[in-house]
Amino acid sequence: QVQLVESGGGLVQPGGSLRLSCAASGSIFTIDTMSWYRQAPGKQRELVAAITSAGSTNYADSVKGRFAISRDNAKATVYLQMNSLKPEDTAVYYCNVDGLRTAGWDKRPFDYWGQGTQVTVSS
Numbered sequence: 001q002v003q004l005v006e007s008g009g010g011l012v013q014p015g016g017s018l019r020l021s022c023a024a025s026g027s028i029f030t031i032d033t034m035s036w037y038r039q040a041p042g043k044q045r046e047l048v049a050a051i052t053s054a055g056s057t058n059y060a061d062s063v064k065g066r067f068a069i070s071r072d073n074a075k076a077t078v079y080l081q082m083n084s085l086k087p088e089d090t091a092v093y094y095c096n097v098d099g100l101r102t103a104g105w106d107k108r109p110f111d112y113w114g115q116g117t118q119v120t121v122s123s
Contacts, residue, residue, distance in 0.1 A: 001026050001101075002025070002028055002097070002110050003024070004022055004023070004095055004097060004112055005023050005025075006021065006095055006114040006116065007020070007117065008117060009093060010118075010119070011122065012119075012121055014122075014123055016121070017081070017082060017084075020082070020093055020095075020117060021077055022034070022077065022078045022095030022114050023075065023077045024077070024097050025076065026101070027102045027103070028099060028101055029101055029107050030100045031073070031097060032053050032098050032100075033052050033097075033099075034050070034069075034071050034078035034095065034097050035050035035051075035095065035097075036049050036050075036078070036080045036093055036094070037094045037095075038091035038092065038119075039116075040088075040091040040092075043091075046060065047060055048063055048067065048080070049068075049069035051078065062088075063082075066082065066083050066084045067081065067082050067083070069081075078095055080093070085119075089119060090119060090120050094113050096112070096113050097110075097112055098110060098112075
């Protein structure tokens with residue numbers, strides 16, 4: 001099994017910054033894409049940012065220039081640096097990680113979600 005533990009959410013004023021972290025652990029063989037999604041009340045979950053094992057990144061238009069995704073492969077951790085936060089960034093943020101896990105002698109694909117962390121941007 002693979003476990004994901006998120007941290008770093010909280011309450012911040014507009015214009016402020018937060019840094020989210022998501023650490024993966026367990027029977028991991030390789031990690032491919034690490035992503036952050038968010039879901040605001042009454043809205044569908046949406047992709048915020050993603051980073052591949054090669055370091056290629058992809059961002060939602062609404063966060064380009066304000067958010068930065070990065071990863072530390074040695075720590076199996078993905079980060080989301082959020083700057084110039086706006087009230088519309090308020091949501092529960094989820095990390096998603098996919099790759100291959102060990103299962104005995106086998107290697108099996110996995111795709112797991114973190115438990116979610118609340119980010120609230122308000123004055």
